[in-house]
Amino acid sequence: MGEGRKKIARTVWGTLPVINKIYNRVPYSIKNILASTYGRRLYRRRYANKYYLDAIDKIIERETWDLEQLSKYQDACLSSLLSVAFRHVPFYRNLLKGGKIGPEEIKGRKDLTVVLPVLDKSFVRQAPEDFIDERLDPRKLNRVYTSGTTGTPLCIYRDERADGLAYAFYEARWRLPYGISKDSRWAMLGGKLIIPQTQRKPPFWVWNAGLNQLYMSSYHLAPEFVESYLEEIKRRRLEYIHGYASSLYTLALFAEKLGIDDIKFKVAISNAEPLYPYQRKKISSSFNCRVVDTYGCTEWCFQGSECSGNRLHLSPDVGFFEVLDASNNPVPEGEIGELVCTGFVNYAQPLIRYKTGDSVRVSYKKCGCGSSFPVLESVEGRCDDLIILEDGRRVGRLDPVFKQEMPIIEAQIIQNDINVFVIKVVPDNAWKSNDEKALRQSFCEFVGNVNVQIEVVKSIPRTKSGKFKAVISFMGGNDKNLSSEKANEGV
Ligand SMILES: [Zn+2]
The missing domain is CATH 3.40.50.12780 (ANL, N-terminal domain)
Structure with a gap:
């Protein structure tokens, strides 16, 4: 072409x-x-x-x-x-x-x-x-x-x-x-x-x-x-x-x-x-x-x-x-x-x-x-994790955050605390510093005003069974916790 x-x-x-x-x-x-x-x-x-x-x-x-x-x-x-x-x-x-x-x-x-x-x-x-x-x-x-x-x-x-x-x-x-x-x-x-x-x-x-x-x-x-x-x-x-x-x-x-x-x-x-x-x-x-x-x-x-x-x-x-x-x-x-x-x-x-x-x-x-x-x-x-937000929302797939023309090869969202996120990005050659800003903005549009750090990395590790996880949360919103009715009482 x-x-x-x-x-x-x-x-x-x-x-x-x-x-x-x-x-x-x-x-x-x-x-x-x-x-x-x-x-x-x-x-x-x-x-x-x-x-x-x-x-x-x-x-x-x-x-x-x-x-x-x-x-x-x-x-x-x-x-x-x-x-x-x-x-x-x-x-x-x-x-x-x-x-x-x-x-x-x-x-x-x-x-x-x-x-x-x-x-x-x-x-x-x-x-x-x-x-x-x-x-x-x-x-x-x-x-x-x-x-x-x-x-x-x-x-x-x-x-x-x-x-x-x-x-x-x-x-x-x-x-x-x-x-x-x-x-x-x-x-x-x-x-x-x-x-x-x-x-x-x-x-x-x-x-x-x-x-x-x-x-x-x-x-x-x-x-x-x-x-x-x-x-x-x-x-x-x-x-x-x-x-x-x-x-x-x-x-x-x-x-x-x-x-x-x-x-x-x-x-x-x-x-x-x-x-x-x-x-x-x-x-x-x-x-x-x-x-x-x-x-x-x-x-x-x-x-x-x-x-x-x-x-x-x-x-x-x-x-x-x-x-x-x-x-x-x-x-x-x-x-x-x-x-x-x-x-x-x-x-x-x-x-x-x-x-x-x-x-x-x-x-x-x-x-x-x-x-x-x-x-x-x-x-x-x-089997991605869900992230949990301050107002109690549980958000699963966050694909649309990345759907614009972003020079990204792979990305992973990690929630470390209720308002603290890291987005790991494997960029391609076209990646510029303002892409970082655009990605941060796009993320906040979807989840609200949270602290998000963009980490540019060479690769994103897979899990032991070879799975790629697009979202990882350390807030207890994953399936193991959700499957217990008791864990949901505070929702
Ligand atoms: Zn059948």
Whole structure:
């Protein structure tokens, strides 16, 4: 990709903070209008999308397929993905130019794992544009930011096809099985900073009429405000709720404490954090509903959804995945390894043998529910601690702190005391002293006015079992303490 194209991609990226600044300054009623206008645009892009409409029934049908049908399907997907990647995506074409690889050498999944190297996230982070199909204009693509499990900021570009397919998978695997749909009224407890962090009184939410969605800030969910959240949820007559397990759990715990027992959802959908059994139980009893876990990523190279037996199944039609050890060799079935994926959804920016950073354990034995999809027994890499703030808030994933264009390879947030934080940063070459200031500011926007020291380091140590922890708290907010009901009495 030429320099001009790179510049365009980066300029568009740089305009986002300006839009946020304007949004933050307008009155609340205007915020609702802006959110709804934006929501209507999203609705059209996601659902009035020919790829979406065409995919739904097929996705549902594939759930009944046997292993042989699924294997054939994966080989076909792989062949068409590789033909795009080798012809039109600079990174992969350059691999071919390197000489030793010919596209004709890869006929199926087996050849793929022998011929192509695994792809580290840092390649995509350094030059996301090199992974874009050069026939597409990056300015017209949907840009989504993620820092994933390892705190590595990434920009993912998706085209109309990828968006349509992604939302068809959401609809078919995360909503329709539970009697809800894209048109249901719902609450999202999410990581977007829709209300300034400094605001100390409700509302901490906006109504997005475009998506029938009550978007609630998970950053303001302090004990003193939980009742207002619950009242708003009641008032809106919602069919389901979707959010981080820790936020859903906080709501459920307070609903019980406050004696609010008339909120009933069809389902509560947990995402982005591990869902522990004690959380599932409490959320289910407080909101009179089934609780389901999900597994997904912004890169759209894997997706997991729960079956009737409460087990997470990986969708083989979303991507081909491998579970590899530190030397990139497959681990024996049932052992922990890194999830490495080749995504079939996003042809605009193909990711082939992409290291996700998640440590998982996968079983290929047929599940009692009858599905041939493999079972994700556990995700080890996302067991981040929660931080506890002075006002009692427990905050889990802090990804959005890093989601802007920060020259960071990896980062870890450490809480040493109630108001004392250290952020360890492994910077890349573009790191300048004012990036430190920007990172400190971004962090305080999310958690409030705390003491935060930025520590530039060469590497971030993993835990004994090889896990990367994006957040470490020495305040006792981790799972071991949370799993005890008694430890929560002071919440
Ligand atoms: Zn199952």
